[in-house]
Amino acid sequence: MEPLFLNPLFMDRIWGGTALKDKFNYNIPSKNTGECWAISSHENGDCTISNGEFTGMTLSHLWNNEKHLFGNVNGDKFPLLTKILDANDNLSVQVHPDDEYANINESGELGKTECWYIIDCDDDAEMIFGHNAKSKQELVQMINDNKWDDLLKKVKIKKGDFFYVPSGTIHALCKGTLVLETQQNSDTTYRVYDYDRRDNNGNKRELHVNKSIDVTTTPHKVPDNVYSKILDKSFELTTFVDNNFFSVHKLNTFGKCSFEHDKPFSLCSVLDGKGSLICNAKEYQLNKGCNFIIPATIDNFNLDGNLEMIISHI
Incomplete structure (x- = not known):
């Protein structure tokens, strides 16, 4: 049996750039390419196989019809998704639900626990990781009062750093960061803040403040990572x-x-x-x-x- 090589998929994002071409020589679709879905079977991005007897078939097709390739693991969905993200500008401040909340509120979608390996970043790069609210009530009040500088925790990052981001964690990659992301196979993101920026048509992107408040872990818990x-x-x-x-x-x-x-x-x-x-x-x-x-x-x-x-x- 052969390994399964995959054709990556690319997504335009308001915060994207050209690093996926510059660093990996990928054939990106635009100068605002933010995401490479490198290994994915999600309905919003289903990679095809590029070698061997399964050439041209999607990963989801193999998961549904060739379960022996994956150890006959149970489950309706391939469980993982690998992305490479080019944060040429700040991503929205966001949070993801857990499995239970997503299943109820997002038509059976999985929750989204993820992690980031910093492939490269600017010398002064940072990320938003967590918040300072002591209670759900204080979280709501700080959001309503637009006290983002007081609410959001910022941490310095460097090449080679790793961050584990459980569901319920407020977070955002910031400008000048290239990241490999390993995550649950989900595309559910709740934006709580987007810097009041507008797209090329002058429209602000949709926010999901109420759902964000619902799922945010309060107070913030720092994951205990032991390498x-x-x-x-x-x-x-x-x-x-x-x-x-x-x-x-x-x-x-x-x-x-x-x-x-x-x-x-x-x-x-x-x-x-x-x-x-x-x-x-x-x-x-x-x-x-x-x-x-x-x-x-x-x-x-x-x-x-x-x-x-x-x-x-x-």
Whole structure:
């Protein structure tokens, strides 16, 4: 069985830019391309397979009809989604619901717990992560009074940082940030504030203040992330998060290395370098910007080269 390489999809965003072309040489549709949906089976962006017997088929089709590729995992939806985000300008201040709230209020959609790996950023880059309200009542009052500077927590960021963003967390990427995002397979975002900016037609984007208030965790809770690392002469594997939603790792390789694969499936994105993937005596070239899935039918694989990758699985 072969790995599944995917054709990425691109989304224009008011805050997007050209970094996806500049950094990854993707063929982006415009100078306001904000999102690369690199590995996705969501109805709003369903990637197709680019190699092997499943060429041209969508990931959702394989999930629904070839469940053995994914370890026969239960569920109506492929559980994860990988994006690369180019924040050429500030994203809206937003929050995501959990599974229960989304299921009731968003027609059966999953909730959205996510995480960010900072691929690159400006020297003075920051992000909004959390809020200062001590109670739901204070949260409502500060929003109604437009006290955004008092309400929102800002943190400095740098290349290589990792942030775990549970549902209920108020957050926003800010200008000058390139991020790989691993998330639940959901497209539900509640905007609480958007800097009063307008689109090219002079319209403000829709806000979802009441739903935002409903789902925001109050007071803000800082996730307790404990990283672990495996060092070998040929690779370095860092585990950023390992929970019921997903496990996310960064893998750096320094030549030839071998790995057993005991997961239902693994999502892989090459952030830098070049090399090759060897499965079942067949070699596949890997370059910056490649995105692929190692299915359950592959028990082991080899990597050769100097690569920086993000790997995730359930």
